[in-house]
Amino acid sequence: MSATQDYNQTDASPRISLAEPGDYFALLKPRVMSLVVFTALAGMLLAPGPLNPVIAFASLLAIAVGAGASGALNMWYDADIDAVMTRTRTRPVPAGKIAPGEALMFGLVLSVFSVVTLGVVANWLAASLLAFTIFFYAVIYTMWLKRSTPQNIVIGGAAGAFPPVVAYAAATGEVSLASMVLFAIIFIWTPPHFWALALVKSSEYGRAGVPMMPNVKGADRTRLEILLYTLLLAPVGVAPWMMGFASLVYGVTAMAGGAAMIALALRVYRLRQGQAGDRAAMQLFFVSIVYLFALFAVIVAERSLARVLA
Amino acid sequence: MSKHGKIPPLTPEQERARRRRNLAIAFAIVALCILFYVVTMAKLGPGILVRPSI
Numbered sequence: 573m574s575a576t577q578d579y580n581q582t583d584a585s586p587r588i589s590l591a592e593p594g595d596y597f598a599l600l601k602p603r604v605m606s607l608v609v610f611t612a613l614a615g616m617l618l619a620p621g622p623l624n625p626v627i628a629f630a631s632l633l634a635i636a637v638g639a640g641a642s643g644a645l646n647m648w649y650d651a652d653i654d655a656v657m658t659r660t661r662t663r664p665v666p667a668g669k670i671a672p673g674e675a676l677m678f679g680l681v682l683s684v685f686s687v688v689t690l691g692v693v694a695n696w697l698a699a700s701l702l703a704f705t706i707f708f709y710a711v712i713y714t715m716w717l718k719r720s721t722p723q724n725i726v727i728g729g730a731a732g733a734f735p736p737v738v739a740y741a742a743a744t745g746e747v748s749l750a751s752m753v754l755f756a757i758i759f760i761w762t763p764p765h766f767w768a769l770a771l772v773k774s775s776e777y778g779r780a781g782v783p784m785m786p787n788v789k790g791a792d793r794t795r796l797e798i799l800l801y802t803l804l805l806a807p808v809g810v811a812p813w814m815m816g817f818a819s820l821v822y823g824v825t826a827m828a829g830g831a832a833m834i835a836l837a838l839r840v841y842r843l844r845q846g847q848a849g850d851r852a853a854m855q856l857f858f859v860s861i862v863y864l865f866a867l868f869a870v871i872v873a874e875r876s877l878a879r880v881l882a
Numbered sequence: 883m884s885k886h887g888k889i890p891p892l893t894p895e896q897e898r899a900r901r902r903r904n905l906a907i908a909f910a911i912v913a914l915c916i917l918f919y920v921v922t923m924a925k926l927g928p929g930i931l932v933r934p935s936i
């Protein structure tokens with residue numbers, strides 16, 4: 573008997589789950605979680621003064637679990653959409669491995685637990701910001717924006733941009749301009765990153781009824797908006813160096829990365845047809861991941877080094 | 883529970899999955915206990931050894 577059949581039974585026999593721990597782990601969106609940990613670490617390392625490694629580790633863990641909890645709530649609510657799209661149909665809920673109610677409870681329990689833990693371990697400003705981030709992703713983005721507007725990932729991108737701010741607040745008890753600049757980088761990076769993928773997967777999003785930019789405004793308008801956001805992203809990416817809280821190495825990395833992103837966005841704008849267009853969009857999608865990773869990796873590396881040498 | 887009020891035996895797959903879930907929960911609880919213990923020590927710092935004199 574498959575797990576799917578378990579939850580579809582209509583008789584009164586017991587429905588014993590076949591879900592493995594790995595299925596619950598998959599509910600946390602581990603890849604997104606790892607990105608959250610990485611960006612949060614960068615935000616935390618921006619904090620002036622010494623960091624207690626135990627408190628820092630526990631805070632990052634709470635932030636990671638909070639991000640995972642919002643991922644579980646997203647998978648609970650979006651199971652109908654996920655079942656239609658090839659990229660997401662093997663997720664635990666649409667695959668029938670975990671019942672929707674279990675995913676909901678799992679997400680809610682972890683949400684409360686991560687927020688309270690961060691409050692106790694670090695401070696309640698950071699806990700409040702984490703609670704707001706979870707609420708923003710699960711309710712504002714997943715339940716409202718995602719199904720109602722092509723600006724879904726523009727506004728919803730804020731949820732993914734909050735972790736450095738939360739982590740900085742966990743380390744210092746306040747929100748700084750530096751952490752808000754990291755927020756701005758992720759926030760402006762999100763639209764060109766996701767729309768590049770949406771250009772290639774537009775038919776899937778259309779079938780699932782998700783109003784992504786290419787389905788609603790058309791591929792040409794999406795290409796233009798990708799270019800405009802990338803033109804905005806490149807200078808914002810350099811801001812940490814210009815504002816003096818990142819080194820020249822970061823500045824050079826951000827300028828080179830920004831130039832590569834603009835070149836690829838221009839290519840996406842020009843190549844509008846067939847496989848060449850899809851290839852350009854997917855190149856931008858993957859390079860955007862490398863770009864964001866590189867910026868935060870330089871911050872993490874140089875800030876860690878400075879702390880070791882201090 | 884079935885119509886006849888008896889719980890049918892679990893299949894080997896169900897038993898295996900349940901055992902793994904139980905182990906994961908046990909691991910998570912132990913890890914949390916350790917984490918909270920270590921965090922408490924870290925927050926109290928050396929002050930934990932300072933006792934008020936009677």
